[in-house]
Amino acid sequence: MVKHDHAAGEYNARRADCETATRILAEQMPGVRALRDVSLGDPERYAKLLPEVVYRRSRHVISENARVEDARGALERGDPESLGRLMSESHRSLQEDYEVSSTELDLLVGIARGIAGVYGSRMTGGGFGGCTISLLGSGAVEEFQSAVAQGYERATGRKPDIYIVRASDGVREALE
Helix, strand or coil, rough: CCCCCCCHHHHHHHHHHHHHHHHHHHHHCCCCCCCCHCCCCCCHHHHHCCHHHHHHHHHHHHHHHCCCCCCCHHHCCCCCHHHHHHHHHHHHHHHHCCCCEEEHHHHHHHHHHHCCEEEEEEEEECCCCCEEEECHHHHHHHHHHHHCCCCCCHHHHHCCCCCCCCCCCCCCCCCC
């Protein structure tokens, strides 16, 4: 219930920081054309070459890429605990390194994490407002809806919209 707003140019600033990191790292590591080409340990080795903010932005992107790969494995294994941990790590990185979270998003994630049966929660989308996504067991749905609605309204004076969805096999060709 907070306007998702990129008008201040902060989204473009994040992108520019990542492009700066890519240029600097590419000078040190042949073959780097984008941050996806950088492994987890590389930013630490070159941290002194990167301005602090640029370092944190690139650390987020590089670690998020690794988390996405790990999340794929967790989904393939049917491991909601690992997926939830990765979601929580992602939110922390979005909050601290990429700095695109907000007080309201952090509040929603915090409420969700305190509910039994919630595996993980994180902001989603481009940041600076928007939504969170939480992974929870079906037995936790009622408590989740109640606790999130009450906790958020108590703290902000606004009622959140809460959508409960089930995972599916995703998009596939429909045969007639």
